[in-house]
Amino acid sequence: MTNEHNTHAHCSLVVLISGSGSNLQAIIDATRNGRIPARIAAVISNQAEAYGLQRAQQAGIETRVLDNKNHPTREAYDHELQQLVDGFKPDLVILAGFMRILTPGFVEHYQGRMLNIHPSLLPRHRGLHTHRSALEAGDTEHGASVHFVTAELDSGPVVLQVAVPVNATDTENGLAARVLEQEHRIYPMVIDWFVRGRLKVEQDKIMLDNKTLAGPCRFDTKTGKALCP
Numbered sequence: 001m002t003n004e005h006n007t008h009a010h011c012s013l014v015v016l017i018s019g020s021g022s023n024l025q026a027i028i029d030a031t032r033n034g035r036i037p038a039r040i041a042a043v044i045s046n047q048a049e050a051y052g053l054q055r056a057q058q059a060g061i062e063t064r065v066l067d068n069k070n071h072p073t074r075e076a077y078d079h080e081l082q083q084l085v086d087g088f089k090p091d092l093v094i095l096a097g098f099m100r101i102l103t104p105g106f107v108e109h110y111q112g113r114m115l116n117i118h119p120s121l122l123p124r125h126r127g128l129h130t131h132r133s134a135l136e137a138g139d140t141e142h143g144a145s146v147h148f149v150t151a152e153l154d155s156g157p158v159v160l161q162v163a164v165p166v167n168a169t170d171t172e173n174g175l176a177a178r179v180l181e182q183e184h185r186i187y188p189m190v191i192d193w194f195v196r197g198r199l200k201v202e203q204d205k206i207m208l209d210n211k212t213l214a215g216p217c218r219f220d221t222k223t224g225k226a227l228c229p
Helices: 003-008 022-032 051-058 074-086 104-109 130-136 172-195
Strands: 012-017 039-045 062-065 092-095 114-118 141-148 158-165 199-202 205-208 217-220 225-227
Touching (some): 012 022, 012 051, 022 051, 051 062, 074 104, 092 172, 114 172, 130 141, 130 172, 141 172, 158 172, 158 205, 172 199, 172 217
Parallel strands (some): 012 039, 039 062, 158 217
Antiparallel strands (some): 114 141, 141 158, 199 205
């Protein structure tokens, strides 16, 4: 194990999910094989039946369910969620298919240490049904973006994007599957940058290796490397 691993292995992650947790699985695998020198302290879901909870349990990770239906307001839910998350003392909060719009107070509490992955080339196609929107718009390329979370939906500073060509024969499900495959490659990469202290955001500007990026990095699917402006 390298000195770098020893330096950062204490870094604590909390992952929020609502569904199958395939991005969660990619992150679990990356922490297990040493690619991300950190530990996942907990996986929290707003859905008790989320398959991602089973993935976490199989990996020996603590899980919690906080059902939003039992709270009268979004603010009340987010207040309790914040207390739950803070109990695990995370260095980074990771949204991996967490299907809730977070309140400004919650987002502000984790400003600069909460990441999300969105299935589009932001700022195109914010919100839901992005693959359908890309097909309806006649886009020639689609993809995914990893970004820091801000109060405005899907609008935080973008760190890394990956482009996927849109084929004339593509269906919504087929395009979604190809994008998801690339999500599993880029999300662990950005988390690794953060954990190793290479990545931070200052005044909505992305800093990577102490340099301000002029725009999002682009992931080269052939080489597996990120090209940064």
